[in-house]
Amino acid sequence: NAGVTQTPKFQVLKTGQSMTLQCAQDMNHNSMYWYRQDPGMGLRLIYYSASEGTTDKGEVPNGYNVSRLNKREFSLRLESAAPSQTSVYFCASTVSGTSGETQYFGPGTRLLVL
């Protein structure tokens, strides 16, 4: 049981390049999320997927697209990277039980856009 996995761990892009960040979870969770973390700002939600086949915008969706490929996988795409997208990106998945929701995070992808 690997939990939430993310690839790549590090990436350097030039302005205007595109790339896809991959995320997978093996916990059979319905909901998956993409966050970005910037110094002093905590975690901000980019997009989320409440269930397979659905995606919704979070707090900071501009410049990103997502795909919920199946229940396990949720990818984040930068079509034309900008320096403002330099950040650490975290994927998370959520289990909903009778008590409430609990969220589990991947190890992160560190992205530098030059």
Next chain:
Amino acid sequence: GQQLNQSPQSMFIQEGEDVSMNCTSSSIFNTWLWYKQDPGEGPVLLIALYKAGELTSNGRLTAQFGITRKDSFLNISASIPSDVGIYFCAGTGTGGFKTIFGAGTRLFVKA
């Protein structure tokens, strides 16, 4: 939109001291979560709280879900050097899927 105010922003303490941090909001939350993040790692869940008034412990950590549902605190007793890191509170409000995070409390422990 919903916001969480987490305080203090940072704490410098001596090994063995107790630590307290808290989060407040103007909105009601259904779930409060506390995470710890080590450098270069993702946040790791410490404690999850699901009911107003709930008090939950995990080893030297104790957290409470405020009775107004608008606040939560985390206490760490007898701190040790490996407690160093960033602690985040997070809340999930009504209407489900979006979890809001505080800006974090950076804890430094001097041996």
